[in-house]
């Protein structure tokens with residue numbers, strides 16, 4: 001299981017491989033917001049402060065969407081496009097900016 005810390009809500013949760021971050025947010029009641037849920041609206045942008053290596057790689061659509069932001073996108077991900085891809089690890093995520 002991968003331990004995910006949702007910093008803004010002080011939620012710590014253990015998540016199995018392949019689970020989506022959208023599922024995690026919904027199940028834990030985190031205040032992370034979602035809009036389109038398909039990588040178009042940027043509502044769910046969040047910063048992965050550590051543990052990026054335990055998530056799936058960005059696809060072309062996510063990369064293009066994040067390029068619209070006029071800020072350093074290092075560490076940013078669209079939570080609706082993220083899945084856990086590891087059996088163990090630690091991920092810290094902040095959001096709501």
Ligand code: FES
Pocket residue numbers: 033034035036037038039040041042043044045078079080081
């Ligand atoms: S909810 Fe729209 S990009 Fe993630």
